[in-house]
Amino acid sequence: MSRHILLGAALAVVAAPAIAHHSFAAEFDINQPVQLKGEVIKMVFTNPHSRIFLKVTTASGEVQEWSIEGGAPNALIRRGWNRDSLPPGTIVTVLGYRARDGSLSASGGSVTLPDGSSLNATDTGAGAPQ
Amino acid sequence: MRQKIPALAVWVFVISALSQPVFAQERRPERIGGKPNLNGIWQAVNEAHWNLEGHSAQALEVFAKQMGAINTVPAGQSVVVGGEIPYLPEALAKRAENRAGWPASDPEAKCYMPGIPRATYMPYPFQIVQGEGDQILFSYTFANANRPVFMRDHQRAPVDLWMGRSNGAWDGDTLVIEVNSNIDSTWFDRAGNHHSAAMIVTERYTLIDEHVMQYEATIEDPETFSRPWTIRMPLYRRAEENARLLEFNCVKFAERLLYSEFEAGDAARPSGSR
Secondary structure, eight states: OHHHHHHHHHHHHHHHHHHHSOOHHHHEEEEEEEEEEEEEEEEEOOSSOOEEEEEEEOTTSOEEEEEEEOOOHHHHHHTTOOTTSSOTTOEEEEEEEEETTOOSEEEEEEEEOTTSOEEEOOSSOOOOOO | OTTHHHHHHHHHHHHHHHTHHHHHHHTOOSEETTEEOOOEEEEOOSSTTTOSSOBOOBOOHHHHHHHTTSSOBOOBOOOBTTSSOOBOHHHHHHHHHHHHTTTTTOTTTTTOOOOTTGGGGSSSOEEEEOOSSSEEEEEESGGGOEEEEESSSOOOOSSOBSSOEEEEEEETTEEEEEEEOBOTTOBSSTTOOBOOTTOEEEEEEEEEETTEEEEEEEEEOTTTBSSOEEEEEEEEEOOOTTOOOOOOOTHHHHHHHHHGGGSOOGGGSOTTOO
């Protein structure tokens, strides 16, 4: 009996970090692509995923706060991102895939800046030297 | 028999390899590439990790009932030159908030990398690995944190980092390190002293004799403080023959604090089981 309880506790502890770091398919749906245009609230370079918080106004005028998940900081830095890439207030267009649970979050693909240039935020491939 | 001889040879090799540091220490050159040799294991011996400013001894409410006089705060004199940290009013209010939420609010409790200067005077040893190359490595016990000090190629990091970006240079016999690109989430001590991402730390390491270094760190952060301020303390060489950094992987110690909401609670535990 006590062994089962111990195992349960161990699983609970192991499961917690898994909420933060996961496969794409576990949280996002490849069949639900989404395009979002909005204002950057902030961008955080955190491991294991970076995150862009975006204020989006819908066609009906509702203001929504989206969380766009991207690759790890190291991967993004290799693709040219830095702390000045998305200052708060920047208007961006993000292509991504919606979360399966219907929350206002998505896995980010490309992020297009006001000048038309774009950055790749995808959470695939670290881009590390082979 | 044939198998035993190579095994013995391996052990002789292993043992001689393990004893290398002891011999190396005995032959430690005074200078490397014309600069003072800072190689070794160092540690602060003071109370600054509790509070950089002067403070009285006190019990900690969270431990008092179970631990009595164990795990209490020892009194300490200020390591801040001039005594007090020159906070801007809003930043002082933030410190009060940090203190009110301690210990859960403290990044140390979560095993986050401590940042500079806090890593220097935590109650754990750290190691300096210095050669004649372009980098000097600082390796810390707490959270297995480390940082290369770049003696050339001085720059900012592309994003803010827990241990910052360290650009080093020699000023005579003093190693001067400018630490920029500091993330805003590290603290200075267990008393909630904090800073913003605008902080630049300028450290100075000066050997006083073979076993003692003077450490100084000047903090510039106009978003948090009304003027630059400096901490100063000696650092001591760990002189044990077998001195070395030991592993302190605190992630597992922090898991219950960080993820207790995912833990099976007492209510879920069948009565009588342990």
